[in-house]
Amino acid sequence: MPLSKTLPSLSLLIAFLLFTLTGLFLFADGMILYIDLVIILASIVAMNMLSTSKNFILVLTITLTTGFVLLFYQFFKGATLSSQIDYILQHILQTASLILIWLLFSTVKGLQEDVTVLKKRINELEKYEGSFHLLTRQEFKNRVQIISTGTRRRGEENYFVLFTLSRNDVTKDALDHVFSQVILDTVRAQFDLVTKLEDGSYLLFLQNTDENGCQIVVNRLFQSLRKNLEQSELPVSFTISKEDEINKVDTLSFMMETDAI
Amino acid sequence: MKIILIFIMLFFWTMLMYYSFLTVAGVIQRLKGKQKIKLDTYPSVAVLIPAHNEGLVMKETLDAMVKLTYPGELNVYVLDDDSSDDTPEIVKEFAKLFIRIHYVNVPPGSPKGKSRVLNYGLSITQSEYFLVFDADNQPERYAVIELVHAAETTQDAAGAVGYVKTINADQNLLTRMIAIEFQVFQLLMQSGRWLAFKTGSLAGTNMLLKREVLNQAGGYDLYALAEDAELTMRITAMNKTLPVVHYSVTWEQEPENLGVFVRQRTRWLTGNLYLLEKSLHEWSFWKGKTFVHSLQHALTYFFFVVFLLFSNSWFILGLLGYQLPHFDSPLLLFWFMSYVVYTAQVISAMVLENSISPYNILVGLLMYFTYAQVFLLLLLRSAIAYTWSRITNTTIAWDKTKRFKKDDVRE
Numbered sequence: 001m002p003l004s005k006t007l008p009s010l011s012l013l014i015a016f017l018l019f020t021l022t023g024l025f026l027f028a029d030g031m032i033l034y035i036d037l038v039i040i041l042a043s044i045v046a047m048n049m050l051s052t053s054k055n056f057i058l059v060l061t062i063t064l065t066t067g068f069v070l071l072f073y074q075f076f077k078g079a080t081l082s083s084q085i086d087y088i089l090q091h092i093l094q095t096a097s098l099i100l101i102w103l104l105f106s107t108v109k110g111l112q113e114d115v116t117v118l119k120k121r122i123n124e125l126e127k128y129e130g131s132f133h134l135l136t137r138q139e140f141k142n143r144v145q146i147i148s149t150g151t152r153r154r155g156e157e158n159y160f161v162l163f164t165l166s167r168n169d170v171t172k173d174a175l176d177h178v179f180s181q182v183i184l185d186t187v188r189a190q191f192d193l194v195t196k197l198e199d200g201s202y203l204l205f206l207q208n209t210d211e212n213g214c215q216i217v218v219n220r221l222f223q224s225l226r227k228n229l230e231q232s233e234l235p236v237s238f239t240i241s242k243e244d245e246i247n248k249v250d251t252l253s254f255m256m257e258t259d260a261i
Numbered sequence: 262m263k264i265i266l267i268f269i270m271l272f273f274w275t276m277l278m279y280y281s282f283l284t285v286a287g288v289i290q291r292l293k294g295k296q297k298i299k300l301d302t303y304p305s306v307a308v309l310i311p312a313h314n315e316g317l318v319m320k321e322t323l324d325a326m327v328k329l330t331y332p333g334e335l336n337v338y339v340l341d342d343d344s345s346d347d348t349p350e351i352v353k354e355f356a357k358l359f360i361r362i363h364y365v366n367v368p369p370g371s372p373k374g375k376s377r378v379l380n381y382g383l384s385i386t387q388s389e390y391f392l393v394f395d396a397d398n399q400p401e402r403y404a405v406i407e408l409v410h411a412a413e414t415t416q417d418a419a420g421a422v423g424y425v426k427t428i429n430a431d432q433n434l435l436t437r438m439i440a441i442e443f444q445v446f447q448l449l450m451q452s453g454r455w456l457a458f459k460t461g462s463l464a465g466t467n468m469l470l471k472r473e474v475l476n477q478a479g480g481y482d483l484y485a486l487a488e489d490a491e492l493t494m495r496i497t498a499m500n501k502t503l504p505v506v507h508y509s510v511t512w513e514q515e516p517e518n519l520g521v522f523v524r525q526r527t528r529w530l531t532g533n534l535y536l537l538e539k540s541l542h543e544w545s546f547w548k549g550k551t552f553v554h555s556l557q558h559a560l561t562y563f564f565f566v567v568f569l570l571f572s573n574s575w576f577i578l579g580l581l582g583y584q585l586p587h588f589d590s591p592l593l594l595f596w597f598m599s600y601v602v603y604t605a606q607v608i609s610a611m612v613l614e615n616s617i618s619p620y621n622i623l624v625g626l627l628m629y630f631t632y633a634q635v636f637l638l639l640l641l642r643s644a645i646a647y648t649w650s651r652i653t654n655t656t657i658a659w660d661k662t663k664r665f666k667k668d669d670v671r672e
Contacts, residue, residue, distance in 0.1 A: 053292045056612055060288060060605060064281040067598050071274075071591060079591035088597045095601075 017100040028090040052106040140195035158243040161204040166235040186221045287453030298410040303333025307388035311378040315396035316346035323355045325399035340382045376481035376488045395466040400511040407509035408469040419501035420470035423509030438632040439515040444610035451505040461503035465489035467511040487532025498545040530643035
């Protein structure tokens with residue numbers, strides 16, 4: 001159901017629920033009212049924790065059980081026509097309240113699921129992360145796969161360079177900003193790929209190069225960084241790994257797998 | 262007299278509680294997660310389709326048969342029982358093109374009916390399993406494989422039985438009510454009883470059986486009008502189980518007008534009366550799990566009706582002013598609970614089938630006062646027909662359900 005229809009139907013369900021609860025207060029009295037309220041409150045707590053389908057079993061069981069309890073109670077107590085009508089009315093109101101609560105929970109849980117699915121989908125579709133043109137990890141992985149297929153066919157080699165930044169709490173955001181800018185300026189925009197991993201390190205993919213080429217890129221990056229950073233010893237360490245050997249580089253393969261969205 | 266009254270009241274109360282229990286059991290069973298099963302080897306299956314003048318529906322049926330996905334050997338045999346329309350031509354067109362489809366001309370014989378045709382089909386095929394579909398059925402792609410998975414992985418399984426859904430539910434009010442009735446029946450009598458008693462019933466269509474088990478049982482009973490129900494009893498008496506697989510679905514047509522509906526149901530109910538009579542002199546029909554089926558038959562087709570007649574007579578005598586023993590009981594509340602249980606079954610079935618809509622709920626709420634009451638009239642009609650056939654010692658003719666042309670085809 002589209003969101004434009006879901007929200008009004010939620011309001012409608014809440015309005016009906018208020019109506020049936022008011023009815024319960026008006027028509028049920030004494031012990032029965034308290035029992036009804038306890039059942040409804042307990043159901044709300046349970047429904048919050050259980051799945052929509054289990055909640056349906058709960059509503060079904062409560063409806064049938066309370067109906068039979070009332071029937072036996074009336075049988076042994078000695079029923080009058082008016083007491084039976086009262087009990088029927090309060091059973092209808094109680095059942096209606098439970099069904100409305102179930103519908104409310106199932107609608108909200110459905111929305112929750114939709115939101116989760118949509119967020120996941122958005123993450124998959126997003127190409128860039130944050131305000132920089134860093135690729136998202138999913139996009140990075142996808143592009144690496146596509147490029148690798150071509151380079152393998154041509155017999156070319158690709159390399160990964162992993163940059164780890166040592167940050168402190170005060171300067172970490174500023175350092176990230178500078179490093180992101182510099183790394184994007186340093187690499188070839190149309191050929192090399194950069195992403196930021198979950199732990200804050202940066203992964204650079206360089207295609208059709210060798211270890212020497214990687215070192216040149218790193219040197220160029222460090223030179224640019226020095227223009228922005230005071231320290232003679234830069235707070236950045238790096239690891240160069242050949243793409244074919246990535247499985248042997250534990251840290252890197254681990255990050256590539258676990259960070260996939 | 263008072264004791265009889267109390268007994269009748271207890272009977273109705275027990276029935277009501279039993280059906281409530283089955284409803285909850287059915288819902289629990291339906292909500293169970295599906296197991297992933299992959300067999301090392303898949304047994305051979307012969308699909309048998311008895312057909313008599315099925316030209317209106319045969320193309321759609323065979324389209325669906327071609328689409329069935331099954332990793333093992335699967336052959337489809339259309340058993341043509343003296344069709345005078347274009348059924349043979351349609352089947353032969355398919356058989357020319359698809360290896361899996363076969364046309365079989367069943368030699369004439371008596372008594373007429375599905376049982377004889379199926380027995381002939383079994384005599385000319387040799388698969389490990391056979392599966393029966395009615396000629397108007399459009400099974401879903403994985404219907405066969407799901408049944409085989411259940412049959413091969415359930416202990417003592419004689420086969421497996423799937424679900425039947427109504428393809429023309431939207432046609433009119435009658436087909437809508439039949440569709441809801443099917444959903445409720447399958448929820449309670451199939452899924453509910455499978456969870457509670459590990460017993461299922463053959464549904465006449467979308468049912469898989471091991472050939473060996475049927476041979477041991479002695480084949481189909483030629484005189485049974487409800488051949489599926491009758492065979493269920495004999496198989497259960499052999500201590501075999503019939504797992505219910507709601508993932509295996511076939512779509513079928515239901516009667517679109519009252520005349521066809523009445524004739525179809527009269528045949529079913531007459532078949533059940535035949536079975537009730539058979540259970541009175543067959544001790545094996547009360548042994549082990551067969552007891553569940555026989556008791557259900559006796560309760561539904563005999564005790565329920567007799568007690569209902571008794572209570573109705575009681576009501577009328579009271580209205581006419583006869584002095585009757587007085588007995589206090591919350592009758593209004595009891596009637597209300599009957600309605601609650603019935604409606605709970607209907608709504609549960611709709612929730613599980615994802616077919617809940619304001620219109621369907623309205624139809625469901627009305628069914629108690631309309632559709633459900635027709636059962637008694639139909640049972641009365643069947644009882645008269647059955648009694649007359651017994652007195653005159655004649656065989657009731659097999660009455661084939663009329664088909665309707667439809668436009669929609671399930672994927």
